[in-house]
Amino acid sequence: MTASAMESAADALRAGACVAWELPGDRMVRHARRIVSDVVSGLGVPEDFVHTATVAVSELATNALVHGSAHAALESGPPVTGLPELWLYVRGTALPRELVLSVFDMGLGASWSAATVPAVGVPDAESESGRGLQILGALAEESQGRWGMHPSRAPLGAYRLPGTAAWLALPLPSEIRAGPAFRDISPAEAIESLASHLRHRGIDGDELQARVNGRAARLSVRHLTVWALNGAYRWCGASGPRRRPLADVVDATDQILAETELARRRSEMEG
Template sequence: MTKSATMCGIPWRLEDGGCAALPLPADDSIAHVARSHVTALLPALGLSVQDVDDIKLMVSELATNALQHGMPHDAPAGAELWVYQRDNGHGRDELVVKAFDTLRGWRPCDGGPGRPDHGRGLKVVDILTKGRWGHHRTRSRLGTPAVRGKATWFALPLPRTLRRRRAWRVGGPYAAKDLRTLLVQRGLDHLEQEDGEGMTVLTDGRGLTVRCEPAAFRWRAPSGAAGTLPIIDITEACERIVEICESPLG
């Protein structure tokens, strides 16, 4: 059973905005295992054969990159594959695939978005996603305690919106409780919850504030980093908040 099936009693599926989090081996089978994981998840999303083939190719490249450049000898092996949906900022859903590894920094030889010197594998990702990829600091989703590292990701548009706008747990203290549960699982366990009129506020005692309103999450950090996402994008909201906390100025 994957984490998309159930997470601390929250019955999310990939189609409903949940995140499938799957372990990857620290050996040469990593690309094959990653492809197998993603192949099992995609049929429910209505993607074309070409899209599926492109995704499998890109997943192989992310997994190989994690093995070659993201597992230092002095850090625990713990690569993971994450798959979920989110709004692309223009009212359309997109599929997000991330490979987590335990090396927090981005090695110069790996390159990065907008840089001409990244390797062949990430050039393929850059071309197929039209530049819709990147990397950021984060924490693992599998295992306890959560491990600090980074995620390398790509995103592709979905042919239609498949996530059902669930009536349960949307708005009020329910969404706030779910978000707090997800953040605690990622090691952010200093969050205090205060219920107010029309919203719930989460604070970490260090200046991070997350407002859980009837239809949206809004957050702001001492660094000035801020954001807003609809409640249905709770997976992405959690990831953005973890990234802020892992950033040097978070």
């Protein structure tokens, strides 16, 4: 990654955007390590934070290499469909904010029968569906972070294909100013922003129905209804009521995708 590309990605993280890269073939672990080392260093965090993030993405990328890369397919030209992807973004509007490192692959992951979405925990080492990510659990515990995996959809490639995202969220030092900032936007604007993010992730326009009612607005996303009300996105999913600040639209998008993809997969299994 060039110095200018590193600076551009770090600036995007500071502004609250999600930055994503495709991870090519058998070089994907090394590629992911280099990206994270360069971009996270550009945030001005301590060296031990960079080290933890680099170790984490090594585990995430190795997991995707084993479980997801076989689904990649070349198109007639770029982009490639089905390659694992690395996503970085900062979530939270209060301190400490979290840097989220997520690697997406085309594997179906666990059976997603648990009630909690995103699925969080330490899987059994021999479990194919659990993927044996104990190192992430240890890193999360050591750093007071969180980790998990959940169904999602790719933001890159020719098609926004479904798959599984495994992630680690690391608390950022309080002096690092990065991530979503408070925005005084109307509920209608917030719902349109969310709808735009979901369309970018492959949710068809016919599956999104927006309604505005005075100081509130709502978006129907497949089976799920999301409200923009009193400065937050609100919905009730498999694990109960959920809430994300309107400024945190990137994280809200990924959590809503986890809910809708979980419901879609269960419906397919039952049907």
